[in-house]
Amino acid sequence: MAGNQTFTMIKPTAVRKNFTGAIIKMINEAGFEIRALKLVRLSRDQAASFYAVHEGKPFYDSLIEFMSLGPIVAMILEKENAVEAFRNFIGATNPENAAEGTIRKLYGTDLQQNAVHGSDSDENAVIESDFFFSKMERF
Numbered sequence: 820m821a822g823n824q825t826f827t828m829i830k831p832t833a834v835r836k837n838f839t840g841a842i843i844k845m846i847n848e849a850g851f852e853i854r855a856l857k858l859v860r861l862s863r864d865q866a867a868s869f870y871a872v873h874e875g876k877p878f879y880d881s882l883i884e885f886m887s888l889g890p891i892v893a894m895i896l897e898k899e900n901a902v903e904a905f906r907n908f909i910g911a912t913n914p915e916n917a918a919e920g921t922i923r924k925l926y927g928t929d930l931q932q933n934a935v936h937g938s939d940s941d942e943n944a945v946i947e948s949d950f951f952f953s954k955m956e957r958f
């Protein structure tokens with residue numbers, strides 16, 4: 820059965836451009852409830868650990884560099900079938916291919932600076948949420 824929580828990050832470029840408020844508004848209006856939220860800057864080691872599943876891929880080093888450039892906004896979101904619903908909602912990984920009106924189309928720059936991350940499975944949603952949030956930071 821699909822879980823009801825997913826994990827997302829607003830990536831450094833989108834935070835720096837002050838898109839955080841607009842993105843959170845869209846997320847809420849789409850029916851996702853925020854269960855945890857923080858503004859935090861990842862060290863290179865933390866970014867490498869978070870994206871360890873991509874280690875060895877050609878874009879890995881550059882992704883680590885980018886994700887540790889400035890603060891990100893981390894959130895746990897709740898909605899029925901959250902992982903799939905959120906991935907459909909934010910649009911394709913590459914903003915160029917994302918549907919009109921999606922977060923990645925509106926606020927993404929390129930494949931790497933694609934505005935937001937969304938968990939790709941229930942299992943990874945739990946792992947990624949645990950990476951950022953303790954029990955007392957969740958509601």
Ligand code: CMP
Nearest residue numbers: 873878882912930931932933935936937
């Ligand atoms: P995200 O959803 O955060 O998950 C992994 C990230 O790696 C992805 O978004 C993109 O930002 C990035 N990514 C995936 N594929 C590529 C690629 N081919 N080239 C550069 N970056 C990529």
